Amino acid sequence: MASVLSRRLGKRSLLGARVSTPSSLADRMLGTAQIPTLQAELSRVSSHLASYEGGRCTEQAEESSTNPSFPNLNRLQLHPGQRVYVTYNGQECTGLVEQHNQLSDEVKVLLLEQGLHTCWKTEDVRLAQMQRSPHPTLPMDHSPATAMDHSPANGSVQRSVSRNIDVPKRKSDAAVEMDEMMAAMVLTSLSCSPVVQSPPSRESSMPASQAACDSWKESGDVSDSGSSTTSGHWSGGSDISTPSPPHTEASPKYSSEALSSPQADDGFETDSDPFLLDEPAPRKRKNSVKVMYKCLWPNCGKVLRSIVGIKRHIKTQHLGDGADSDQRRREEDFYYTEVQVKEEAAPESATSPTFGSSPIVIQQALAKPEALALDQATLESHLPNSALSQSAPSSFWHIQADHAYQALPSIQIPVSPHIFTSISWAAATSTIPSLSPVRSRSLSFSEHQQPTSMLKSHLIVASPPRAPSGTRKVRGEAKKCRKVYGIEHRDQWCTACRWKKACQRFLD
DNA sequence: GTTGCCGGGTT
């Protein structure tokens, strides 16, 4: 979903790039361009950054005050010791407020890096809270495009207008990371809310979440063919703007079908909700299960407590720290998995029925470090309607085949960086080639809410891998879309059937 | 003849 955001930002960042100033400055401006935007969105679900928000709001208020052309800190009382930024010798420097004379509008600042005591006009001082704000004393952002994004400002106002303009600039790595984290938080949280899930409400939700909805719809649409997840992050390198975030039931195509299984939304909510709460600090499960994140990189197996940590580990240790490699940045999502570790050593079978108790993550862990719990909220296939849920296994087969690089038997399929469907399968040490192990699959999340007839999919012993080339797939016994819906209702067929491909809805 | 779907073409 973060990449969803980056899609949105990506388009707009062209604008930002055009209007931005020297690169170093542009980088510094990111914070203002990006974070406040997110901030405003985040403010609905989080208040821990309120101080920053407050700082910005204060500044905004001043812009409309008596001196609109210079957003300044006139009305702010700077306190001694307060951290501020100033531009000294063309460089942005951090300093501490020594004294603020509001009458003379001067601020004495101790420059930390230079060790100098300096005196500044208040307007030349930026609050550390707004640390990444563009420098007001440098000419910048005079592009008409920028001004047009807001009100048609005259020349003298442009500078102030651009300060808080909601036009993202080219991102620094830190900003990207921040964006992704925050966007992830926002989207995961909002994705649980009825607002996002309800198609009519999409318009009113924030842009990022709407983008998420769109993308989810995409993934939902392709889920019929069982390849939805292949449009996910690992292919994002070629086009990061086509991610495959979690799927909300927003597709009109499925909306009618979804009526037949109204539990779908509930299931989704149950599923993703813990992630919302768990994201910053995974909530402990009732049965004192710790959620850890295990590196899946071959011969690594490092286990960390936080997603951020494991991502950083993967990025730095395995993927390298390519500064501008978006693909790599996203790849890190594929190399870790969420692991439940019970604190009391009570080894539990991977197929123990406990998976019903926790909708999110699955079982296992313990006995072997390789025992991994996988999760993914690929609700796109399962939740919207019961029929589609049958197509899920084939999706996973594709995943398995497409990601042989996953050295371990478990695979984590990120649909979004932070929402996963739980799958666990056992790779047989058999004669079967590694790409087609005998797999048993258990879906943990919310399938118990599916109609009873669907329960069989809880544990599916895989049919033998499709026979090697040459032999045609044996015609299955299951009724296919054509039979079920009839030729006259071809529009209700699954996509594959419409394309005269192997039916993905009524699998054999 | 009907149906399922593979393989390949088109967009």
Add this chain to the structure above:
DNA sequence: AACCCGGCAAC
């Protein structure tokens, strides 16, 4: 990648 369809094989 999404979509379409000729053609084959199973029914």
